[in-house]
Amino acid sequence: MERSGSARIVALVVGVVGAVAVGALTALQARLNGELGAVLADGFLAAAISFGSGLAVLVVLGLALPSGRAGLKRIVAERRAGRLDWWLLCGGAAGAFSVATQGLTVGAIGVALFSVGMIAGQTVGGLVLDRTGYSPAGVTPVTPGRLVGAALVVAAVVVSLGGAVGSVPAWMLALPFLVGVGVSWQTATNGRLRQRAGSALAATAVNFAGGTALLAVVAGFSVAVRGWPEQFPTAPAVYAGGVLGVTYIFISAALTPRTGVLVMTLGSVVGMLASSVVFDLVWPPEADPDPVRQAAMIVLAAAGVAVAIAPRRGFRTRG
Numbered sequence: 001m002e003r004s005g006s007a008r009i010v011a012l013v014v015g016v017v018g019a020v021a022v023g024a025l026t027a028l029q030a031r032l033n034g035e036l037g038a039v040l041a042d043g044f045l046a047a048a049i050s051f052g053s054g055l056a057v058l059v060v061l062g063l064a065l066p067s068g069r070a071g072l073k074r075i076v077a078e079r080r081a082g083r084l085d086w087w088l089l090c091g092g093a094a095g096a097f098s099v100a101t102q103g104l105t106v107g108a109i110g111v112a113l114f115s116v117g118m119i120a121g122q123t124v125g126g127l128v129l130d131r132t133g134y135s136p137a138g139v140t141p142v143t144p145g146r147l148v149g150a151a152l153v154v155a156a157v158v159v160s161l162g163g164a165v166g167s168v169p170a171w172m173l174a175l176p177f178l179v180g181v182g183v184s185w186q187t188a189t190n191g192r193l194r195q196r197a198g199s200a201l202a203a204t205a206v207n208f209a210g211g212t213a214l215l216a217v218v219a220g221f222s223v224a225v226r227g228w229p230e231q232f233p234t235a236p237a238v239y240a241g242g243v244l245g246v247t248y249i250f251i252s253a254a255l256t257p258r259t260g261v262l263v264m265t266l267g268s269v270v271g272m273l274a275s276s277v278v279f280d281l282v283w284p285p286e287a288d289p290d291p292v293r294q295a296a297m298i299v300l301a302a303a304g305v306a307v308a309i310a311p312r313r314g315f316r317t318r319g
Helices: 002-040 043-064 066-080 091-132 144-161 170-197 200-226 236-259 261-282 291-309
Strands: none
Touching: 002 043, 002 091, 002 236, 002 261, 043 066, 043 091, 043 200, 043 236, 066 170, 066 200, 091 144, 091 170, 091 200, 091 236, 091 261, 091 291, 144 261, 144 291, 170 200, 170 236, 170 261, 200 236, 236 261, 261 291
């Protein structure tokens, strides 16, 4: 019993550390994709390039690793037999929307504002998905600790947005919220697909294949209307968004069945917000950041994560 409790604590710690890493990688990807979209003057083309590069990495890994090939074969077999719902293959649509929104908004509002809007959507989505049982971890009760933790995270969002409302277009604040809702659903969907495939690599590959196909169509229309970009960035790092996406989606798919959607969401908040402040200092956006306001939002968000994942005592009886 004691060993089982220790194992759960270790698994929770690993899950939270992984979630923080996911948040930091998400913030970095948003900054790089925003820069790519700003230089190309076409957020949709930037998103297609980012997702396409991630898919290329996954193709190489899938060919090199037997677990990836076995997982993809299992997905195909399950789908042909009618045991795999088609919507479990659609997680890439949310990822495509997320990357496209990064290219459209981050250059103007910065990583921090994008992150807090996304966090609000993730928090709401995570609570609903855990409560309804859509999470691969099963039904997770909405406990007082989780509600207080989520409220603190939302408070961090309000603090951050307090200085931005009116200084940027309203749609630039609304889109990140919708991205957050989509990402929470994507996280749960990829986690469920990973369980069915027995391979996080295979689940991630399906995610990127669907997202790349969707973005290729949208980018094609965008180029047809706007024309081909006059210049492409020369810095190789700007094209690394796809690789970062592969990494954090892989981590999320592997850990979400153990942590649940909300803990994964709230853990990523800390990494995302802390990293976004640094990135906005390195790459200042058009909307000037407020260091004091940003520090307050990080403290509130970190407190929210701590409250949400704190062990609850007094609810178990001895057998």
